[in-house]
Amino acid sequence: TAQEETPAPATETEDEPITIGFSQVGAESDWRVANTESMKGTLTQENGFNLIFADAQQKQENQIKAVRDFISQEVDVIVIAPVTETGWETVLGEAKDAEIPVIIVDRMIDVSDDSLYTCWVGSDFYQEGLDAVTWLTGYMDSLGKGSDALNVAVLQGTIGSSAEIGRTKGVRDGLAKHSNYQIVLEQTGEFTQAKGQEVMESFLKSGERIDILIAQNDNMAFGAIDALKAVGKKPAEDVVIVSFDAVKAAFESMIAGEMNVSVECNPLHGPRVAELAKAIMKGETVEKIQYVDEGVYPADTAAQILPERAY
């Protein structure tokens, strides 16, 4: 009949793909690459998504521009892995005016009005910092050095990012309970291996004795390890190496005897974001804040864990 031949109206159905605009920080670390793979691997056409991916090259201004592009393209959902915590009010106000839901992933944002985003999923970076110190002090005790005067150097991540803010505070608060531990050097290595190496070289030239290095991600630790080896120091022996992320290469480094511990930061957010986006599009209420579970991996666990490590 004529009625059967009439095409269905172009309203949204459950089968219609969800268009997601994702503004990613960049490709600064193994962690970030794994995070991008998780997002791209999950937000596929087969899974009901149409993904528009924008790499911000570690610059918030590029993220703001990307979000504006997503708004003008009328995407269904905006996903942001923010470089820094502050500076989001204006552009998120524009997304809200356009009635586009926003999922924040990995790092957090600092806004006075939390209706500017729908939900957040990521890591408890402060807890990671505390966990690193708990492991470190236990380890130094086990070596019989727990009461020595110990000098700590810290390679920080991107200043103003949640990962840097949380880990810096967690480490400081943890160490504050042990008056024999002193942070003698602290500088950003921007979460990259090259910068981690460069800053470690300058730490070594400073003449300060370094007993412990806390690198706020594995890639900076890899750079620092190279800098130590270049001056004839044995990483993990002459200088205890504490790191974050627990990517595959960190396990290899621990097996090679060059790193002592890596505190996990889980990058596999793709499936979580997919589920949240689908729920939001169905009009369901989602949890506002969701932390992911994370562990602590000392060197003596590395050989056992590496074969099953997903990133």
Ligand code: AHR
């Ligand atoms: O925000 C997560 C952090 O960002 C990871 O620790 C680091 O490797 C990445 O660059």
